[in-house]
Amino acid sequence: MQIKVLIFACFVFLCTMVKGQVDSIIAIPLDKSVLSGVGLKKLSLKDEPEKEFYQKRLYHGDDISIYVVSTEAWNNDFRNFWLDEFVYMFHGQAVVKPQKGKVQLFNSGDYFFAPKGYTGEWEIKTGNNLHYELSVISTTRADSTLISENIEHKLFEKSVLSGVHIQLNDNGKYTEILKKGVELTVMLKAERPSKWQIEPAKEMLIQLLSGQVTIETLAGTETTFFTGDFFIVPNGLEGIWKSDGHGLIKYLTIEKTRLP
Incomplete structure (x- = not known):
């Protein structure tokens, strides 16, 4: 019985440690x-x-x-x-x-x-x-x-980054692959002011071309980025993405190419 209790306690401890590590993942502004x-x-x-x-x-x-x-x-x-x-x-x-x-x-x-x-x-x-x-x-x-x-x-x-050609879909979002190389993929994304759940994220660099984005972690830490800012979304980040601006939030993303 004591062994089972000890195993369960260790399992709970490890789960808590993993959750703590996930909660501590935050978006990182470039210096x-x-x-x-x-x-x-x-x-x-x-x-x-x-x-x-x-x-x-x-x-x-x-x-x-x-x-x-x-x-x-x-x-x-x-x-x-x-x-x-x-x-x-x-x-x-x-x-x-x-x-x-x-x-x-x-x-x-x-x-x-x-x-x-x-x-x-x-x-x-x-x-x-x-x-x-x-x-x-x-x-x-x-x-x-x-x-x-x-x-x-x-x-x-x-002329492309200006976003004049952008047509949002029914969900108020837009994604355009500007370049898909062997190692890197560059995309232009846009959206109406919105709030959505970040699934465990894939690592990428973002530059905000217009608008404002606030990322709230599972632990409740908020980081806000403004037009012109470069920031990193690390692997595994979870939380809430909140965007705001004058009609359109627009940004570049640079990430590793996911080959089939």
């Missing part, structure tokens, strides 16, 4: 100081030790990792670029010259996608200053034999 370029650490590149190169990791998760990267002007020639990368350019200009296809130009304020398998030049222009960007990659690499169907860089057009 605005680092996003502003403050506190980046200078690193020495093995192949180019003389180059001015800075980096700081903002998040290292199960599925995605997020960095702020800064460098002086450079020109690299890639053969079979080894990962998918989502980039938001804070300062500088990128000129991409694929081996096959048209030259592409990306400027400060642009969102773009660099696909696994890209081959060609990638030039960063900075003037007399340093380029810096937000970089999102998957934490683990996909099968090395897999490359994106389209290996051109993709600009996420401001």
Whole structure:
């Protein structure tokens, strides 16, 4: 009898521990100081030790990792670029010259996608200053034999992000896949002001393009995000999503590609 009581007590304790761990999972804002370029650490590149190169990791998760990267002007020639990368350019200009296809130009304020398998030049222009960007990659690499169907860089057009084309469904929601790569998927989502239950979440980075979102955990902790904010929804987060705004809440999501 005592053994059964002890086993039951251990089971209850473990369940309580697991529940406590789930309750403590919260949405994580990206550090605005680092996003502003403050506190980046200078690193020495093995192949180019003389180059001015800075980096700081903002998040290292199960599925995605997020960095702020800064460098002086450079020109690299890639053969079979080894990962998918989502980039938001804070300062500088990128000129991409694929081996096959048209030259592409990306400027400060642009969102773009660099696909696994890209081959060609990638030039960063900075003037007399340093380029810096937000970089999102998957934490683990996909099968090395897999490359994106389209290996051109993709600009996420401001005309699309403006959301004029958005038509909400009967549930007041909208989802558009902007890019599905081998490792990362980028989506544009929108909704009317609403409140809904978050099922155990899949890890993703969100940037709120318009409106306000408050996430309440199972433990009752609330975190509110506003237009322009970047934040992470970790794996396993549960709680309540509450959105509000002037008619439409709109946001980008970047997550690991779920291959069939």
